[in-house]
Amino acid sequence: MLKKIAVIGFGSTMIGIGINGFILPFHLINGGFFGISLLLNYIWGLKAGITFIFLNIPVYLFALKNNPGYFYNGLIGAIICGLMLEIWMPLNGVIHMPIMSSIILGATIIGIGVGVMLRSHISPGGMDLLALILAKWSRINVGVIIFATDAVIIIVGLLFLQDVKLLYSLVIVSIVGLLASIITSFRGIRIYS
Template sequence: MLKKLAVIGFGSTMIGVGVNGFILPFHLINGGMFGISILFNYIWHFSIGLTFVLLNIPVYLLAYKSDINYFTYGLIGAFFSGFMIEILVPLKNVFHLPIISSVIIGGTIVGIGVGTMLRNQISPGGMDLLALLFAKWTKVNVGIIAYAIDTVIIMSSLLLLREPRLLYSLLIVSIVGLLATAFTSVGHYEK
């Protein structure tokens, strides 16, 4: 239990730093429920952390019926990830890097956070929890499933916002997806 909480704390902090310090300053999108929450923030100025937690409710109801451990640790992971995104908002004005450097660093930091959590069968949010459940049911690597979902979210954001800069978001989800896949690859990830 203590190890899981430490993993949640580390992973959530990395996600909060990556999103606020490197992704949001350039008005980009991350994948998963984070990406949808960021999109809602850009369109309607909703709170990213609160929107993130609310969007997760249906997924967690499914997880509750499917796997109580995924539900419990996923709920804690989502709460802490949402909290860290909100508390680390001041980082939006700290780093002043070119967009490509920010995308690579932000994607790497978020990918390490997400990958560490997924490796320990903890979800930092709804889409990753769905990916964990699908991986359990289908035996497909959780990182590959998460990457496919994230790509759909980014492409939908491109259509809604019509902002060419969002193409950089594909690089973010690619980095996060590669790291999540590497962290959860066969031999390292216990189902």
């Protein structure tokens, strides 16, 4: 249990820092419910972290019925991720970097956070939870499923916000998806003494 709490704390902190420090200053989005929460923040000014928690409720009710283990781990992960998104909000605008450097660094930080959580079968959000369940059923790598759903969210965001700069978000989801795939693909290393 302590290991799971440490993983959730680490992963959520990485996601909160990556989004607030490197993605929000350029008015970009990443994927999943984080991306939808950021879109709703840009359009209507809703608090991204709180919106993220509420968006997760239907998915977690579905998970409770289909896979209770994912439900309990994921619920804690989603709540802490939503809170970390709000806690690290003061980082928005503090770090000044060129857009591509910011995107690469931010996406790498987010990808490590997401990957570490998914590797421990802890979902940092509803879309990732759905991806974990689909990956289990379909045997498709969870990172591939996440990338596909994220790309759809960015295209929808592009249609709503009419901001070509959102195409940079495809780089973000590519890096996050790649890192999640790599981290979740490593086999555990056993050391015998």
